[in-house]
Amino acid sequence: xxxxxxxxxxxxxxxxxxxxxxxxxxxxxxxxxxxxxxxxxxxxxxxxxxxxxxxxxxxxxxxxxxxxxxxxxxxxxxxxxxxxxxxxxxxxxxxxxxxxxxxxxxxxxxxxxxxxxxxxxxxxxxxxxxxxxxxxxxxxxxxxxxxxxxxxxxxxxxxxxxxxxxxxxxxxxxxxxxxxxxxxxxxxxxxxxxxxxxxxxxxxxxxxxxxxxxxxxxxxxxxxxxxxxxxxxxxxxxxxxxxxxxxxxxxxxxxxxxxxxxxxxxxxxxxxxxxxxxxxxxxxxxxxxxxxxxxxxxxxxxxxxxxxxxxxxxxxxxxxxxxxxxxxxxxxxxxxxxxxxxxxxxxxxxxxxxxxxxxxxxxxxxxxxxxxxxxxxxxxxxxxxxxxxxxxxxxxxxxxxxxxxxxxxxxxxxxxxxxxxxxxxxxxxxxxxxxxxxxxxxxxxxxxxxxxxxxx
Amino acid sequence: xxxxxxxxxxxxxxxxxxxxxxxxxxxxxxxxxxxxxxxxxxxxxxxxxxxxxxxxxxxxxxxxxxxxxxxxxxxxxxxxxxxxxxxxxxxxxxxxxxxxxxxxxxxxxxxxxxxxxxxxxxxxxxxxxxxxxxxxxxxxxxxxxxxxxxxxxxxxxxxxxxxxxxxxxxxxxxxxxxxxxxxxxxxxxxxxxxxxxxxxxxxxxxxxxxxxxxxxxxxxxxxxxxxxxxxxxxxxxxxxxxxxxxxxxxxxxxxxxxxxxxxxxxxxxxxxxxxxxxxxxxxxxxxxxxxxxxxxxxxxxxxxxxxxxxxxxxxxxxxxxxxxxxxxxxxxxxxxxxxxxxxxxxxxxxxxxxxxxxxxxxxxxxxxxxxxxxxxxxxxxxxxxxxxxxxxxxxxxxxxxxxxxxxxxxxxxxxxxxxxxxxxxxxxxxxxxxxx
Numbered sequence: 001x002x003x004x005x006x007x008x009x010x011x012x013x014x015x016x017x018x019x020x021x022x023x024x025x026x027x028x029x030x031x032x033x034x035x036x037x038x039x040x041x042x043x044x045x046x047x048x049x050x051x052x053x054x055x056x057x058x059x060x061x062x063x064x065x066x067x068x069x070x071x072x073x074x075x076x077x078x079x080x081x082x083x084x085x086x087x088x089x090x091x092x093x094x095x096x097x098x099x100x101x102x103x104x105x106x107x108x109x110x111x112x113x114x115x116x117x118x119x120x121x122x123x124x125x126x127x128x129x130x131x132x133x134x135x136x137x138x139x140x141x142x143x144x145x146x147x148x149x150x151x152x153x154x155x156x157x158x159x160x161x162x163x164x165x166x167x168x169x170x171x172x173x174x175x176x177x178x179x180x181x182x183x184x185x186x187x188x189x190x191x192x193x194x195x196x197x198x199x200x201x202x203x204x205x206x207x208x209x210x211x212x213x214x215x216x217x218x219x220x221x222x223x224x225x226x227x228x229x230x231x232x233x234x235x236x237x238x239x240x241x242x243x244x245x246x247x248x249x250x251x252x253x254x255x256x257x258x259x260x261x262x263x264x265x266x267x268x269x270x271x272x273x274x275x276x277x278x279x280x281x282x283x284x285x286x287x288x289x290x291x292x293x294x295x296x297x298x299x300x301x302x303x304x305x306x307x308x309x310x311x312x313x314x315x316x317x318x319x320x321x322x323x324x325x326x327x328x329x330x331x332x333x334x335x336x337x338x339x340x341x342x343x344x345x346x347x348x349x350x351x352x353x354x355x356x357x358x359x360x361x362x363x364x365x366x367x368x369x370x371x372x373x374x375x376x377x378x379x380x381x382x383x384x385x386x387x388x389x390x391x392x393x394x395x396x397x398x399x400x401x402x403x404x405x406x407x408x409x410x411x412x413x414x415x416x417x418x419x420x421x422x423x424x425x426x427x428x429x430x431x432x433x434x435x436x437x438x439x440x441x442x443x444x445x446x447x448x449x450x451x452x453x454x455x456x
Numbered sequence: 457x458x459x460x461x462x463x464x465x466x467x468x469x470x471x472x473x474x475x476x477x478x479x480x481x482x483x484x485x486x487x488x489x490x491x492x493x494x495x496x497x498x499x500x501x502x503x504x505x506x507x508x509x510x511x512x513x514x515x516x517x518x519x520x521x522x523x524x525x526x527x528x529x530x531x532x533x534x535x536x537x538x539x540x541x542x543x544x545x546x547x548x549x550x551x552x553x554x555x556x557x558x559x560x561x562x563x564x565x566x567x568x569x570x571x572x573x574x575x576x577x578x579x580x581x582x583x584x585x586x587x588x589x590x591x592x593x594x595x596x597x598x599x600x601x602x603x604x605x606x607x608x609x610x611x612x613x614x615x616x617x618x619x620x621x622x623x624x625x626x627x628x629x630x631x632x633x634x635x636x637x638x639x640x641x642x643x644x645x646x647x648x649x650x651x652x653x654x655x656x657x658x659x660x661x662x663x664x665x666x667x668x669x670x671x672x673x674x675x676x677x678x679x680x681x682x683x684x685x686x687x688x689x690x691x692x693x694x695x696x697x698x699x700x701x702x703x704x705x706x707x708x709x710x711x712x713x714x715x716x717x718x719x720x721x722x723x724x725x726x727x728x729x730x731x732x733x734x735x736x737x738x739x740x741x742x743x744x745x746x747x748x749x750x751x752x753x754x755x756x757x758x759x760x761x762x763x764x765x766x767x768x769x770x771x772x773x774x775x776x777x778x779x780x781x782x783x784x785x786x787x788x789x790x791x792x793x794x795x796x797x798x799x800x801x802x803x804x805x806x807x808x809x810x811x812x813x814x815x816x817x818x819x820x821x822x823x824x825x826x827x828x829x830x831x832x833x834x835x836x837x838x839x840x841x842x843x844x845x846x847x848x849x850x851x852x853x854x855x856x857x858x859x860x861x862x863x864x865x866x867x868x869x870x871x872x873x874x875x876x877x878x879x880x881x882x883x884x885x886x887x888x889x890x891x892x
Contacts, residue, residue: 014525015566017537018559021488046486047824077738085748089739093814096821115821142747145783146754152706156601258703261591261599292519292541293531302527305587308595328595360536367538367557374487375828 020366023373023397025383029217031224035231036205039224040383041217044376049096050116050213050220051376053384054126057238058108058201061175067185068197073103074143075194076110080132085139091125094118099125105176106240106318107388108201113377116214123227130202131231135194148183158263158328158429161254165448166267166324166427169248174241176317204228205235208387212380243320245269248425250444251338255432257450262334262430264341267324270418273316273389277414279402281314281323284415286361287353288312288344289325293360295344296325304340306333316389323418331431335438338428342421349420352408366400465827468837468847469662473670475678476650480837480847481665482657484830490658491830492564493553494572495842497653498646500547500624501687501772506633509626512545513589513634514642518552519543520581522574525567527581537563546764547624548771549842555831558659562668568654569672572647577639586631593625601704605883606711606779607764613698614713614775614879619687648679653842657834687772691715695875701886708885710788712795713775714878716760719768719844723868726860727776728767730869731759732815733807734798735778739814741798742778752794755781768839776873788882799873806866819857 029041060069077099079085092099097114110130114122154160164179171177209228211220245268271277289296289312296310312325325345329337353361372378373396386395417423428439432447439445468482503510519541521527534541539556552571554564597603608625615621654673656665692715717723735742735758746753758778760767782791807815826832833850841847849856 014533015562017557017563020538020557021559044486046484047828049821049824049828086739086744089737090810090814093737093739093818096817096824098821098825113821113825115817115824139748142751142754149707149754149781149784153601156704156706158599259599261594291531291535293535298528301588301591302584305584306591308588308592328591328599330591330594360532363538364535367560368540370487370538370557371489371540371555371830374489374830375825377825377828 020363020370020400023370023399025373025379025393025396028393029221031221033204033225033229035229035233036235037207037209037228037231038387039209039211039221040387041211041215041220041224042379042383043215043217044212044379045214046376048116048214049113049376050119050122050211050215051113051380052111052122052126053210053380054110054130054207055107055384055388056130056202056207057106058103058197059106060103061105061178061240062201062238063197064193065181065185065189066178067181067189068193069103070147070181071140071143071186071189072194072197073101073108074147075135075140076101076129076133078136078139078143079134080128081134082132083128084136088125088129091121095121097122104317109384111381119215119220120223120227123224127227127231133198135191137191140191144186147186151180154180158256158259158261159326162263162265162427162429165252165254166265166425167322169252169425169427170245170267170269170322171243172246174243176243176319199233201238203233203236203238204231205233206238208384210380210384210387212376212383240319243269245320246425247423250446251426251428251439253432253436253439253445253447254427254429255436255447255450256429257431257433259331259429259431261328261330262428262435263326263328264334264338265324265326265427266341266345266424267322268418268424270314270321270323272318272320273386274391274395277417278321280406280410280414281418282365283358283361283403283406284348284411284419285312285314285323286365287357287411288348288419290361291364295348296327296341299340299344300327300329300337304333306330306337306340318389331434334428334430334435335442338439338442345419345421345424349412349416352412355408358406358408358411362403362406366403369399465851468850470841470847471666473649473674475674475676476648476681477673477676478653478841479669480653480655480841481662482655482833482837483660483662484657484833485659488558488659489555489830490558490561490564490656490660491553491555491834492561492568493551493655493834493838494568495549495551495653495655495838496647497549497651497684497842499545499549501619502646502685503622505618506630507638508623508630509589510630510634510638510642511550512624513585513626513631514639515543515545515550516585516589517577517581517639518571518575520585521576522570523576524570524574527576530567533563533567534560539564546769547774549839551838553831553834561656561658561660561665565668565672569676572649572652572673573676575643577636577643579636582634582636582639586634589626589631590628597625601702601706602709602883605709606713606777606881609700610711610713610775610777610879610881613696613881614692614715615689615773617687617689620689620773644679645682648681649673649676650678650681653838655834655838655841657837658830689773691877692879693876695878695880697880697882699882699884701884703886705883705885707781707784708788709779709781709883710791711881711883712778712792712878713881714873716774716776717868717872719771722864723872724767725856726864726868727760727872729812729815729819729857729860730802730807730865730873731762731776732818733811733865734802735759736815736818741802742795745798746780746794750794752783752786753780753791754783756795768844771843788884792880796875799869803866803870803873806862809862812860812862812865816857816860820854823854
């Protein structure tokens with residue numbers, strides 16, 4: 001019998017999947033060194049590798065300036081007094097591993113991996129990188145030029161200036177709103193300033209190590225202890241000030257002459273992860289634009305054909321979360337797209353989400369979490385992230401239960417509170433001569449001329 | 457000596473259904489997840505004249521629902537089961553994949569079988585997806601500095617036949633004039649079970665997976681699989697240089713595309729290791745010499761099929777591409793000369809034992825990292841099975857890399873990465889773009 005013949009009843013026959021399996025992280029082994037360093041190890045012997053995350057409170061919003069933070073991030077890979085940058089790279093390659101430095105607003109992370117047979121060498125290498133960076137002056141010069149070039153390229157895209165402007169609006173003078181550094185600031189940072197920032201922010205008492213892999217936890221804790229025990233530093237907390245978010249009722253339109261598309265970005269400061277509203281809001285955000293089947297995708301892409309991708313996000317920080325939705329649409333349909341975006345935001349805030357759509361979105365978030373945690377790297381990154389946000393393992397393991405507890409009424413309440421059009425600031429980047437007129441007939445609009453890019 | 461750790465992963469099982477569908481099953485039970493990959497041997501190269509971009513446009517139509525599962529339900533079935541879905545079009549294949557919690561395996565197989573047989577191709581979804589693809593080109597290429605650099609443009613200069621050198625994303629006029637009849641014909645020709653490979657990786661018992669595959673795919677009628685097309689063309693005998701002007705780019709960049717060795721030939725794996733020796737990390741030759749020591753470049757990267765694939769993702773002719781960003785004040789011409797010098801040096805002296813050892817260790821680490829991810833292993837198996845008919849290689853590659861010698865890398869570099877076999881694309885900022 002061919003599928004054609006059995007076609008009529010098949011739609012009812014689509015095999016229904018069973019429930020999303022629960023998240024099983026396994027029991028972590030923990031220990032804290034005398035210097036305050038918190039260590040967590042999870043055995044996950046799926047492949048003979050080990051993943052390490054070391055996080056310290058050296059995020060982009062910490063420290064005296066964005067330029068210093070950015071150079072600190074780049075400078076870690078320049079090596080130590082004993083190992084130059086090529087030797088660091090050679091070392092990690094011999095371990096069959098990888099090494100990167102990441103930074104979010106609150107924390108800096110050294111992410112490294114190795115074949116599990118080379119576990120101890122990996123820990124010793126990460127320790128010297130964290131504890132004894134050399135920031136050699138001449139090599140720092142190259143990092144400055146790379147940073148400047150990278151930012152010039154980013155500023156030539158439409159997305160980057162939109163995001164930067166939105167954060168400036170929402171956060172004002174709060175360090176979360178700090179724009180990426182300008183060229184003169186990058187040139188001015190001295191090696192001495194970097195060393196000072198390093199001393200102030202690479203604090204063992206505020207640092208966390210997460211190891212996931214083919215390891216024996218007790219032995220791994222002992223190995224970590226012997227690698228990191230001599231790390232010293234003052235015991236103090238780095239405080240990020242409380243966020244007092246701003247709202248701009250008018251659209252900020254950054255002119256990008258000749259742009260073939262307009263970026264439309266809306267956003268606001270939302271509750272920090274751990275706040276009771278955070279889980280319902282992450283569901284609301286996912287209904288709006290979290291997946292291929294989200295409302296923004298269905299409407300703006302699959303129905304109207306205005307855009308390739310439409311998404312919303314909720315990025316957790318220590319002090320809040322950044323809530324945003326973004327679409328890139330062809331110039332001609334800018335105003336029409338803004339109307340649809342506003343409609344979807346308003347609908348979420350004023351009409352309860354149907355039970356089946358809520359159920360599907362819950363499953364999506366729970367399933368994606370299980371998928372992401374399947375690898376050693378995904379689990380290590382997730383654990384490091386929640387620990388950095390001051391949350392614990394229970395946060396991960398109770399995730400699907402808390403998703404399951406959200407009702408349509410609750411979802412509408414948080415959508416109205418955080419995601420309704422009146423709660424959001426809007427930035428557009430596009431060709432003002434072509435579209436600012438049609439946008440300003442819908443909403444009060446302030447046009448900014450493009451920033452002149454500076455010569456290097 | 458580097459000894460690859462013995463693999464704990466069970467051998468993949470391969471079978472063929474009577475309708476011709478090639479099936480690879482790779483159980484991996486360390487987490488309750490599965491990846492489902494459907495590979496069709498239909499890529500950019502077989503697009504007809506006047507139909508540039510058609511293979512990718514057609515990929516979009518595969519997400520538009522079937523006569524059984526309507527468009528509105530298609531994606532929701534997968535995301536609502538807690539899964540992710542996507543697809544990609546490449547030179548010699550197009551793939552569709554889902555990563556899901558294990559209990560959704562059967563549903564994903566149903567969906568792939570259904571869209572192999574009952575795709576609903578109609579004027580509304582075609583029109584809609586032409587618009588969407590044009591937005592994709594705008595957001596990824598036309599509205600970005602360095603949009604499509606270098607993969608989309610370099611091949612347009614590096615190859616001479618239409619099949620290898622046309623615009624793979626598609627001219628808008630071609631996209632807009634595509635018809636439903638053409639889409640149906642493309643589907644009939646290239647999307648039958650005999651032209652496809654199904655890969656399942658993850659938490660299942662092989663017997664049960666075989667049963668599911670048989671239940672949903674065996675009823676799909678066979679469609680004659682076209683013989684594999686040949687896209688060979690001669691290796692260039694002289695370097696050609698080309699310029700592209702970009703009004704959004706703040707700085708120049710340059711790409712050098714060398715014709716590279718085909719899968720299964722003696723130079724193929726040595727060139728993959730050569731890519732690591734040349735451009736993998738700060739200790740690689742190009743980064744060490746040209747960024748740090750000579751201070752000519754800010755970035756340099758590359759390898760076979762870079763930046764959209766790897767050594768295995770092609771069957772027809774392909775490029776080993778080096779992309780470089782010069783320091784301000786350094787011309788792309790100087791950058792190219794500097795890369796040429798390093799290539800000549802490697803061809804002359806070969807890699808040191810330590811360089812080659814590090815390259816092999818990185819391959820081994822990358823193999824294990826990929827095996828740890830359902831999607832990673834599905835992709836490796838999919839390409840090896842669908843493009844090269846050799847899925848069993850997936851777990852043998854670390855050992856095969858291990859056997860490569862310094863002399864083999866030296867010879868492969870000397871034979872292939874020569875200026876005369878290359879095409880250079882100078883990507884230059886355009887000063888006279890529209891200004892406000």
